[in-house]
Amino acid sequence: MIVAFVSGSFQTGRSTIAANLANYLRKTISVTLLDSDIEQLESSILLPPIWSKESEITVLSPIHDLDACQHCLSCITKCQSSVFKDYKDKIILLTELCSHCGDCVDFCKGHAVKLQKLTIGTIHKASYNNLTVLEVRLNDSAVKANSLFYHTKSYLDPLDVTLVDAAPYISDYACCSTMGADYFVVVTGDNELHFKQLKRTLNFFNNFKKPYGVLVNLSESENNQTAEYCKNNNIPLLGVLPFDKKLESGEIPRHQLVESPRWHELFASLWEKIQEELSQ
Ligand code: SF4
Ligand code: SF4
Structure with missing residues (x-):
């Protein structure tokens, strides 16, 4: 409880x-x-x-390879957390919005997205009596x-x-x-x-x-x-x-x-x- x-x-x-x-x-x-x-x-x-x-506590966070990107825009419609934006004909990532589902690796057909480990914090355990x-x-x-x-x-x-x-x-x-x-x-x-x-x-x-x-x-x-x-x-x-x-x-x-x-x-x-x- x-x-x-x-x-x-x-x-x-x-x-x-x-x-x-x-x-x-x-x-x-x-x-x-x-x-x-x-x-x-x-x-x-x-x-x-x-x-x-x-x-x-570690999560997977996306990184983007601009050279490999085919600008197909599929990430803009498919990422449910709106991480990908089309800015001046280039894809940029607002990674602070990411919910770490990992789906972008599958839907990016250009293989322009990879996931890297990101440590977001720690849980400390202790005892008092x-x-x-x-x-x-x-x-x-x-x-x-x-x-x-x-x-x-x-x-x-x-x-x-x-x-x-x-x-x-x-x-x-x-x-x-x-x-x-x-x-x-x-x-x-x-x-x-x-x-x-x-x-x-x-x-x-x-x-x-x-x-x-x-x-x-x-x-x-x-x-x-x-x-x-x-x-x-x-x-x-x-x-x-x-x-x-x-x-x-x-x-x-x-x-x-x-x-x-x-x-x-x-x-x-x-x-x-x-x-x-x-x-x-
Ligand atoms: S899905 Fe991949 S290749 Fe297509 S625009 Fe997004 S990052 Fe680029
Ligand atoms: S991991 Fe999920 S939420 Fe984060 S950018 Fe990829 S598809 Fe979007």
């Missing part, structure tokens, strides 16, 4: 919540925490793990986040509960970074800007037809405008987590939040609520 933690903006505490829930769950079930927020990887900082494995931590790292030289996430899914154990710390819903690849989760926890803060961004994110989820619930974080009060909004719009509210001065000042390390009795109870109730929602 995959549960993705998403947010419509930065500074909502999404990574802290996902890491601490994983830390809470590892004591009773087999759990993986996957960090796919490639622009701001935080899980391994939050839960200093022991690294054990690194796997390169009984918890498996996976981190997705994109190779800077490749604009290939969606392909990287597509390959990442095969590294997940289907018998585990996987919590995904996904990219915020302002990134082009946010949707793919959730690994096609079974359930979405939309984490939001409690100020005006967060509320505005949350409404935008929920509009997207309402068309998405996947189950989700809202978790309000860093809140000064149980009765906040987001909780009220969820109630009035029949949106499942998974909980309201308080703004914690000790956490803010660093008195409680971020990854050990769940060790305090008050937070332990809050994470237990959050997991119960998620399971309740999933069983409906």
Whole structure:
């Protein structure tokens, strides 16, 4: 089962919540925490793990031999990702659009297209006590986040509960970074800007037809405008987590939040609520 933690903006505490829930769950079930927020990887900082494995993710990318090209234009009609363009009577390739199906080698009768291996990123595996931590790292030289996430899914154990710390819903690849989760926890803060961004994110989820619930974080009060909004719009509210001065000042390390009795109870109730929602 995959549960993705998403947010419509930065500074909502999404990574802290996902890491601490994983830390809470590892004591009773087999759990993986996957960090796919490639622009701001935080899980391994939050839960200093022991690294054990690194796997390169490689795809096949086309290269074009202009001298061999017969300018038959068949690639322009047949490539479903519109990689080939006819520019000033010459074929050029926009390889960043390629979905790596490999079909161009067959349909290019002039044998002007070859495929070369391209490493788009790496999956790093680590453990923190009984918890498996996976981190997705994109190779800077490749604009290939969606392909990287597509390959990442095969590294997940289907018998585990996987919590995904996904990219915020302002990134082009946010949707793919959730690994096609079974359930979405939309984490939001409690100020005006967060509320505005949350409404935008929920509009997207309402068309998405996947189950989700809202978790309000860093809140000064149980009765906040987001909780009220969820109630009035029949949106499942998974909980309201308080703004914690000790956490803010660093008195409680971020990854050990769940060790305090008050937070332990809050994470237990959050997991119960998620399971309740999933069983409906
Ligand atoms: S299919 Fe091959 S030969 Fe034909 S235009 Fe495209 S690259 Fe050139
Ligand atoms: S590998 Fe597939 S998507 Fe990529 S250029 Fe060739 S036909 Fe198009």
